[in-house]
Amino acid sequence: MVTKLPSRPRSGRSHRPHGPYRSRRSHRTARLLLAAGLTTASLAALPATTAAAEDDKSGGTTLTVAVSQSIDSLSPFLAQKLTSTSIHRLAYEYLTNYDAKDARTVPAFATEWSSSADKLTWTYKIREDSKWSDGKPATAEDAAWTFNKMMTDPNAATANGSFTANFAEVTAPDAKTLVIRLKKPQATMTALDVPIVPKHVWEKVGDFSKFNNDQQFPIVGNGPFVITDFKVDQYLKLKPNKTFWRGAPKFDELVFKYYKDGDAAVAALQKGEVSFVPNLTPAQAAALKTQKDIKVNDAPGRRFYALATNPGARAQDGKTFGNGHPALLDPAVRKALFLSVDRATLVDKVFQGHAVEGEGYIPPRFGSYFWKPEGAQKRSYDPAAAAKALDDAGYRKNGDGKRLGKDGKPLVFRILCHATDPNDKAVGKYLQEWWGELGIGLTVECMDSVSDPWVKGDYDLAFDGWSVNPDPDYVLSIHTCGTLPATPKDTGATDNFICDKEFDSLYAQQAVEYDTAKRADLVKRMQSRLYDTGYMNIMAYPNALEAYRTDQIASITTMPEAAGNLWGQDGYWSWWSAVPAAGASSSASSDSGGSSPGVLVGVGIAVVVLVGGGLLFAMRRRSTAEDRE
Helix, strand or coil: CEEECCCCCECCCCCCCCCCCCCCCCCCCCHHHHCCCCCHHHHHHCCCCCCCCCCCCCCCCEEEEEECCCCCCCCCCCCCCHHHHHHHHHHCCCCEEECCCCCCEEECCEEEEEECCCCCEEEEEECCCCECCCCCECCHHHHHHHHHHHHHCHHHHCCCHHHHCCEEEEEEEECCEEEEEECCCCCCCCCCCCCCCCHHHHCCCCCCCCCCCCCCCCCCCCCCEEEEEEECCCEEEEEECCCCCCCCCCCCEEEEEECCCHHHHHHHHHHCCCCEECCCCHHHHHHHCCCCCEEEEEECCCEEEEEEECCCCECCCCCECCCCCHHHHCHHHHHHHHHCCCHHHHHHHHCCCCEEECCCCCCCCCCCCCCCCCHHHCCCCCHHHHHHHHHHCCCCECCCCCEECCCCCECEEEEEEECCCHHHHHHHHHHHHHHHHHCCEEEEEEECCCHHHHHHCCCCEEEEEEECCCCCHHHHHCCCHHHCCCCCCCCCCCCCCCCCHHHHHHHHHHHCCCCHHHHHHHHHHHHHHHHHHCCEEEEEEECEEEEEECCCEEEEECECCCCCECCCCCCCHHHHHCEECCCCCCCCCCECCCCCCCCEEECCEEECEEECCEEECCCCCCCCCCCCC
């Protein structure tokens, strides 16, 4: 079987996970942000990388993106948050990419691929026109080294290890050929959302668990941008990679600027201090729609917004840890809480209609994998049924109307809340009201970073959310037993410590199923199982609600083509395609990541540009809470 696409497909404009968001709301510990990655001697041994990054120039065009999520790591081997994985999409190539129009697989670092008849050997042809930003050629050896490092070093598999867990051997017979031999068939071989890194730089790294890739700039990559500077919770700066095979981005600089407060980011957009703001509240979006030179984009998103329950934090060595409430281990309690969440009200009152009521784990945007409960399985808002479930399970009310646990003490739960997310706070108030009617208390614990208590298992419930990739493997994998931390002292890739044998069995089946219809059915069964356990309550699928200045950005590409998002795409299309407003026309032309027409959203209208008799669009991607979150 051979899948071959043109090496320079027409069109222009994508995280995983990624992912494979994932946003996901990632729970890497904050310690990674500050960990010293190498010894002084080792750092000195890393090569100076100046070829692709230019000195700062005054008077150049700058596209500034406001972000509210901290970067967990600049190491592609550790990063899981949406902001981080989105940046890695800009700095490194993956073997394949996703077309901005319809998310189908298109060439990236690999130009074509084929599998053996038994699906156990995959061969990728690596493009000849890709270079690292320090001028060295990017080859199949770099890809083989990246995957082999993940296969042999558990620390290098922290973020994306699920993709290589089934790899038996990875080799590079020559500079343009990559061969991956599998232990058993794997359905994600055209959706390996793993950044390929330069071997000549990364082979000098010692401890991959501590190296955050934030000590020397510019950072060597082969994507459309080069990371040139970074200050924790302040900013990250990138310059165009002038040798990028698709063509260099149009802006002279791309800056991700951190804002702890969403209102401050919106004010900066109004003043022209930033070019783009994602994750708007409905009130902010409504106010911005009346502003001159500002375009609001409101489109179906790729994220879900959920309530996660601590199922009892545990490690793969069998040891338990954390202080999750024992009552939440009872399915009857989880069912009662599930029945006491009015999703329709949340969509109407909190999201003010800019969302769809939550059901299954995969958002409706991904039609072939979308699942929703039917008939008796569906747990609709029913306070009376919730109270009965608790009564039948022996959780009675005392004279003060407080629901008592099996230990005779009133049930009071804690929920982790992201201080930077106004939705968490608003939903928390509704939950306090609804669960209060059941006789259950709720303490909403909002903090700037929920990572530390989350990875320690020190929570009862948490507001959760992930960005889903076109291939859902990654966001499904984070609920498998294999992603639990090795020991309580380690950090795994798990979302919230779920380990269910039935779910794991279905995951293993879908991972090797090449028949798309059969695989989609397995993915739906996984969602059904996750729904029934009650550990994840998907409350809403929020729209992508974002805005940008049309006097700074003349055109930019959404994904998908029709009514898509700009922030957190599955590729690098939005920022790579963006055209500066000054002196720019709406006909931004360049080779892009697909063979289909796309949409240029600019100056408040959507236009399709005809170039040389062909349809062209500017494009880009994933991860998260936001991504992977």
